[in-house]
Amino acid sequence: MVVSNQAEILEDEDTDVFLFEDEDNDDDALLFAEDLEQDEVLAHPAADPDVDPEDAHSVIQDDAEPLRSVADAASELDERTRLLELSAIQDKSLRFLMGEIEGTSQDVEDTSASLTQRFSEMAVSARDLSQVVQSLSDDVMYVQVNDDRISTQSLAEGLMAGLEDFFKKVIFLSSRGVKMSYTLDDMFKVLEKMQQSIGEIERINKQTNLLALNAKIEAARAGDAGKGFEVVADEVRVLANSVNELSNDLKSQTTQVTEGLEGGYAIIRDIATVDLSDENIETHARLKLMTSGFIAQGKAVTEALDRSTEASQLIERQISSSIVELQFQDRVKQRLEGVNDAIIRMQQLVQEAGPDADAAPEALSPDFRQAVAREIAAVFKLGELRDAYAVQFGLQAEHEGSTSSANASSADDDDIELF
Amino acid sequence: MDLTTEHQGNQFTAFLSGQLKYQDNTEFRRLIEEINAAKVRNCVFDLSQLTAIDSAGLGMLVIASDNSETHGWEIVLRGVKGQVRKVLDLSRFDKLMTVIPDPSGE
Numbered sequence: 001m002v003v004s005n006q007a008e009i010l011e012d013e014d015t016d017v018f019l020f021e022d023e024d025n026d027d028d029a030l031l032f033a034e035d036l037e038q039d040e041v042l043a044h045p046a047a048d049p050d051v052d053p054e055d056a057h058s059v060i061q062d063d064a065e066p067l068r069s070v071a072d073a074a075s076e077l078d079e080r081t082r083l084l085e086l087s088a089i090q091d092k093s094l095r096f097l098m099g100e101i102e103g104t105s106q107d108v109e110d111t112s113a114s115l116t117q118r119f120s121e122m123a124v125s126a127r128d129l130s131q132v133v134q135s136l137s138d139d140v141m142y143v144q145v146n147d148d149r150i151s152t153q154s155l156a157e158g159l160m161a162g163l164e165d166f167f168k169k170v171i172f173l174s175s176r177g178v179k180m181s182y183t184l185d186d187m188f189k190v191l192e193k194m195q196q197s198i199g200e201i202e203r204i205n206k207q208t209n210l211l212a213l214n215a216k217i218e219a220a221r222a223g224d225a226g227k228g229f230e231v232v233a234d235e236v237r238v239l240a241n242s243v244n245e246l247s248n249d250l251k252s253q254t255t256q257v258t259e260g261l262e263g264g265y266a267i268i269r270d271i272a273t274v275d276l277s278d279e280n281i282e283t284h285a286r287l288k289l290m291t292s293g294f295i296a297q298g299k300a301v302t303e304a305l306d307r308s309t310e311a312s313q314l315i316e317r318q319i320s321s322s323i324v325e326l327q328f329q330d331r332v333k334q335r336l337e338g339v340n341d342a343i344i345r346m347q348q349l350v351q352e353a354g355p356d357a358d359a360a361p362e363a364l365s366p367d368f369r370q371a372v373a374r375e376i377a378a379v380f381k382l383g384e385l386r387d388a389y390a391v392q393f394g395l396q397a398e399h400e401g402s403t404s405s406a407n408a409s410s411a412d413d414d415d416i417e418l419f
Numbered sequence: 420m421d422l423t424t425e426h427q428g429n430q431f432t433a434f435l436s437g438q439l440k441y442q443d444n445t446e447f448r449r450l451i452e453e454i455n456a457a458k459v460r461n462c463v464f465d466l467s468q469l470t471a472i473d474s475a476g477l478g479m480l481v482i483a484s485d486n487s488e489t490h491g492w493e494i495v496l497r498g499v500k501g502q503v504r505k506v507l508d509l510s511r512f513d514k515l516m517t518v519i520p521d522p523s524g525e
Contacts, residue, residue, distance in 0.1 A: 164510075164511060167509060167510045167511075168510065168511070170474055170510075171474060171477045171478060171481060171510050172478075172481070173474075173478075174474040174475050174477055174478030174481075175477070175478035175479070175481035175482050175485075176478070177475065177478060178441070178444050178447075178475055178478040178479050178482055179482060181441075181444055182444070182448055185445060185448075269441045269442075269475070272441055272474065272475040272478055273440070273441045273473050273474060273475045274473065274474035274475075275473065275474075276472065276473050276474055276477075276502070276506050277471075277502070278502055278505075281502065281505045281506065281509060284509060285505075
C-alpha cells in the first residue's frame, strides 16, 4: 500500500515539477516513469555514450568504465530498494529545484527592482525634458523687453505698424514741405513787388535830381535874386543822392533776402522729397515678407515643440504604466513561493507516510542513483544549472575536467545569457 | 508732370501724366486753386498715365485732400497702377480718400 502511494506521488510530483520545464522533457520524464514500472531494458539515447557524443563529453569517467543505463542499474535492485532510491533522488532533486525557484524568483525581483529604478529615472528625465521643451516654446513665442514679455507675433505686428506710421509721418512732412514752398512762393512775389517799388523810387529820384538841376540853372540866370533858390536846389540834390543811396541799399538787401529764400527753397525741396523708387518699395516689401516669414517660422517651431512636449508626456505615461506592470513581479514571486510551499508540504507528507528513511542507508546503489541523476541532469539545457545539479549528486568529479571545454563547445545553451 | 483738365457742371477731372515730383508743386497749387474756384462737388484725379510719384507728390495729394475738406468737394484717385499704386498702398492712402485701381490690375 505504502509503496504504491509513493509511486503515485512520484508520478504526480514529476508532472508538477516538470510543468516548469519544456514539453519535450516532460514527455521524457513520463517515458522514464513508464520504463521503471515495466522494468524493461530500454536504451535511452542520452544514456548511451557511443550514440550521443554531446552527453559523452560531459559524463566521461576517469577509469573509462562504461556508464550503466538506468534500466541496467535498476535490474540489479529489488523493488523496495529501487523505490527508496527513487524517493531519495526525488527528495534531493526537489530540494535542488526549490533552490533554483527561489534563486530565480530572487533574480526576477532584483531585475524588476533595478528596472523600476531605471524606469523611474527615465520618467523623471522625460518630465524634465517636457518642461525644458515647454520653456523653449515660451522663449520662441515671447521676447523680453525691459520688464515686459512681448509675443513675437505682436512684436512683428508692432514693427509693421511702426513702419506704416513712419510712412505716414514722411508723407505728412512732405505735405508740410510743399505747403512751406507755397509760402515761399508768396514771399518771392512780395519781394518782386518790393523790387518794383525800389525801381519806382529810383525813377522818382532821378526826376527829383533833374528838377534840382533845372532849379539851379534857373537860379543862376536870376542872378543875386536867385541865390536863395540855388541853396535850396543844392539841398534837394543832396537829398536825392541820399535817397539814391538808400534805394541801392534796399536793392542789395532784397537781393540777399531773395538769395536766402532760394537756399531755403532748395532745403525744403530736399526735406519734402523722399525717393520712392521701385527699389525702395521692394526693400519695404521684402521687410514685410521677412516679418511674416519670421512669424510663420516662430509658429512652426512652437508647433514642433508642442509635438515634442506631447511625445515626452506620452513617454512619461508609458514609463509609468511599465512601472505599474513591473509590480506583476510580486505575483510571480507569490506563485513561486506557493509552488515551493506545496513541494515542502508534499515532502513532509512523503516523509511521514513513506518508508522508514533509516531503512534506506545513503546510496544503497550509487550506480542506480547516478544513472538516474545523469538522466535528469541531461534535461537541463543550461550548462550552469546542469553542473550545479550534477554536483548535488556527486557527478561533479566525473566531468569536472570537461567543464571548461564544455563551455567552449556548443553543447549547452549558456550562450543565451549573452543576449 | 503734364496736366489737362475738364470741367462740366459739378464734376471736375484732372488728367495727370508723367511724373509727379517736387518741382511740379507750383503747377499743382494752381490746379488746386482752379478746382476751389470752380466750386464743384466732385473732383477726379485721373492717374492712369502717371508713371511715378515721390513723397512730395504724395504731399501734394495730401494738400489736395486738405483743400477738399475746407472747400467742400470729394476727391477720387482713379486708374492708379504700377509704382504709383504700390506707393499709395504702402502709405494707406485708401484711409484718406477714395482710391480706384486701374482695371488692368497692374
